[in-house]
Amino acid sequence: MVIIFGAVALIVVNIIILSVNSSRYFSYGSGRSAIFFIAPFQKTVTQSVQFLKNIWGNYFFLVSVEKENADLKRTISRAIDKNNKYREIEISNFRLRNLLDFRKTMTNQVLVAEVVGQDPSPWFKTIIIDKGKSDGVEKGLPVVVPEGIAGQIIDISCNYSKVLLIIDRNSAVDALVQRTRDRGLIKGQSDGRCLSKYVLRKHDIKVGDTVVSSGLDGLFPKGLRVGYVTEIVKRNSGIFQEVTVMPYVDFEKLEEVLVVLDSPKHDFVSEQ
Amino acid sequence: MTYCFYICVCLCLVIFQTTIIPHISLFNNVYDLLIPFIIYLGLFRPAREGILFTLVSGFLMDNLSGGPFGLYLTTYFWLFIVVKLVIKYLHARNNILLLLIVAAGVLMENIIFIASSTMARSDSHFFAITIKTVFFQILWAGCTGFFFITFFNHIHKKLEQWFNGLIRDWGIGDR
Numbered sequence: 001m002v003i004i005f006g007a008v009a010l011i012v013v014n015i016i017i018l019s020v021n022s023s024r025y026f027s028y029g030s031g032r033s034a035i036f037f038i039a040p041f042q043k044t045v046t047q048s049v050q051f052l053k054n055i056w057g058n059y060f061f062l063v064s065v066e067k068e069n070a071d072l073k074r075t076i077s078r079a080i081d082k083n084n085k086y087r088e089i090e091i092s093n094f095r096l097r098n099l100l101d102f103r104k105t106m107t108n109q110v111l112v113a114e115v116v117g118q119d120p121s122p123w124f125k126t127i128i129i130d131k132g133k134s135d136g137v138e139k140g141l142p143v144v145v146p147e148g149i150a151g152q153i154i155d156i157s158c159n160y161s162k163v164l165l166i167i168d169r170n171s172a173v174d175a176l177v178q179r180t181r182d183r184g185l186i187k188g189q190s191d192g193r194c195l196s197k198y199v200l201r202k203h204d205i206k207v208g209d210t211v212v213s214s215g216l217d218g219l220f221p222k223g224l225r226v227g228y229v230t231e232i233v234k235r236n237s238g239i240f241q242e243v244t245v246m247p248y249v250d251f252e253k254l255e256e257v258l259v260v261l262d263s264p265k266h267d268f269v270s271e272q
Numbered sequence: 273m274t275y276c277f278y279i280c281v282c283l284c285l286v287i288f289q290t291t292i293i294p295h296i297s298l299f300n301n302v303y304d305l306l307i308p309f310i311i312y313l314g315l316f317r318p319a320r321e322g323i324l325f326t327l328v329s330g331f332l333m334d335n336l337s338g339g340p341f342g343l344y345l346t347t348y349f350w351l352f353i354v355v356k357l358v359i360k361y362l363h364a365r366n367n368i369l370l371l372l373i374v375a376a377g378v379l380m381e382n383i384i385f386i387a388s389s390t391m392a393r394s395d396s397h398f399f400a401i402t403i404k405t406v407f408f409q410i411l412w413a414g415c416t417g418f419f420f421i422t423f424f425n426h427i428h429k430k431l432e433q434w435f436n437g438l439i440r441d442w443g444i445g446d447r
Contacts, residue, residue: 117290119338120304122405123385126338128290154338164338169389190401252294 099256102146108221110144110258111135116160125168125188127151129257132159140219142260148225148248149173149213150257161259165251166226167192174217175226175245177203178210186211186226186245194227196243201234203241211245221263273435277428278325281309286332301408303378306333308413308420310348311377314355315370316425326352343388347381354380367418374417375410382406 103110113135117128131137133156143150143163151171155162164171166188173186175196182203184196196211209229215222231244285305293299306329313322330345337344355373362369386402 117287117336118294119336120286120289120333121337121339121385122301122409123389124338128336155335162336162338168338170338 095256098146099258103258106144106221106258106260108263109261111137111261113137113143113161113257113259115254115257123190125165125171125251126154127163127165127254127257129161129163129259130159131259132157132161134158136261137161137259142220142263143257144220144224144260145249145254145257147250148227149220150249150251150254152219153259163257166194166247166249167251172217173220173226174214175211176214177205177229178212179206180204180209183214183216184211184243189244192247192251193230194245194247196229196245197240199241199243201239201241205229205232205241205243207232219263221260273431274321274428277431278313281424282306282325282329282332285309286329286336290336301405301412303409303413303417304333304381305420306348307351307377307381308374308417309424310351311355311370311373311417312421312424314352315359315373315421316428319356322352322356323349339385340388343385347384350384351377351380370418370421371414374421375413378409378413378417379406382409 099112103112111131113129113131115127116130119126129143137153137156139153139156141153143152149166151163151165151168153161154164166173166186168188169190171188174183175186176183177199180203182199182205184199186194186196189195199205207229211226211229213220213222213224213226225248227245227247229243230246231242233242233244235242289305293302310326310329313325326348327345330348333344333348334341355377358369358373382402382405386406
C-alpha cells in the first residue's frame with residue numbers, strides 16, 4: 001500500500017516538474033559538461049559518417065554516373081553532329097534559294113552545276129564543275145553566279161567541265177562601266193583582281209563604279225555584274241587609263257554556279 | 273603492286289590538292305604535292321618505272337590545270353631527269369639532300385611556270401605576288417618535303433614486304 005502511494009506521489013511530482021520545465025527552459029551546469037564531453041565524439045562520428053557518405057557518393061556511386069556521362073556525351077556528340085548537318089543544310093538551302101531567285105531573273109536557259117575541284121596550281125585559276133557534254137554543256141559557254149560573272153567553259157568531258165575564271169590571266173571579258181557606259185576589256189590579274197584595259201583617259205570613271213558585261217564579246221549576256229572599280233591610274237603618257245576592278249564574286253567560296261546554255265555563240269566555238 | 277601503289281598515291285595527292293587544300297587557308301601557298309612523289313621516283317625507283325609515272329602524273333595535272341597543256345609534263349619530266357643526274361653524280365641520298373632537293377624541285381617548277389606566264393604577258397602585280405608565293409612554297413617544301421619522301425619510301429617498302437609475304441604464303445612463287 002505504501003509502495004503504491006509512493007509511486008503515485010512520485011508520478012505526480014514528476015508531472016508537476018515536467019509541466020513547470022516545459023513552460024520555461026532551465027540550463028544546468030551538468031548539461032554544459034555533458035555537451036563538452038560528448039560533442040567532440042559526436043563531431044568525429046558525424047564527420048566519419050559524412051566522409052563515408054562522400055566516398056560512396058563521389059566514387060562508388062560514380063561508376064554508374066560515369067556510364068551515364070559516357071552515354072550523355074555520345075548523345076551530345078550525335079546532337080552536335082546533327083546540328084551541324086542541319087546548319088549546313090540551312091546554309092546550302094539559303095545559297096540554292098539565292099541561285100534559284102537569280103535563275104528566275106535570267107531570261108537565258110541555265111544549268112546549275114556544283115564545283116567539284118579547283119586548279120592544282122596557284123598560277124592558274126580554273127575550277128571543275130559536275131556538268132559536261134551529256135548535260136548539254138559546250139566549250140565557250142559563260143558561267144555565272146548571283147553575284148556576277150564567274151568565267152567560261154574551256155574544256156569538257158562527258159560529265160565534267162573545266163571553267164576558266166575571270167581572275168585568270170588568260171581570261172578576258174568585254175565590259176562597260178554601268179554609270180558612264182565606257183567600254184574596256186576586263187583581264188584577270190594574278191592577285192584575284194581584274195584590270196580593265198583600253199579604257200580611254202578622257203572617260204570619267206570613279207572608284208566604286210560598277211562594271212558590267214557589255215555583251216559585245218558574243219559570249220557573256222549583256223548587263224551581268226563583273227565587279228567594281230577599286231583603283232584608277234592615269235599615267236603621264238598614253239591614251240588609256242588603268243582601271244583595277246575587284247570582282248563581286250568571291251572565288252574562294254564558289255560552290256554552285258550557273259552555266260548559261262543559250263548564250264550568243266562566238267565564232268571560235270563553232271570552229272572547235 | 274608497285275604500280276597500284278603509284279596509282280593510289282598519284283590519285284590521292286591530286287584529289288587532296290584540288291579538293292581539300294583550296295578550302296584550308298593555312299595551305300594557301302602550299303607547293304605542288306606531286307613534286308616529292310616525282311623526286312621519290314627519281315631517287316629510289318628504276319628509271320623505266322619512274323619515268324612512266326612521271327609522265328602519267330604530268331598528263332593528269334595538265335588536264336586538271338588551267339595552264340598551257342604540257343607545262344606539268346615538262347616540269348615533272350625535267351625534274352625526274354635532274355634528280356636522276358643528281359644521284360648519279362653526287363651518289364647521295366642523305367637527309368639534307370632530301371630537304372634541299374624538294375625545295376629545289378619546287379623552285380624549278382615555279383621558274384618554269386613563271387617563265388610560261390610571263391611569255392604571254394607580265395605586269396607589276398604579278399611579280400609582287402610571285403615572290404611571296406614562291407617564297408612560301410619553298411618554305412613549305414623545305415619543312416615538309418623530306419617527310420613526304422620518307423613516308424612514300426617507308427609505305428612502299430612495307431607494302432612490298434606484305435605483298436611478297438602474301439605470295440610466299442600462297443605458294444605462288446613455287447609454281
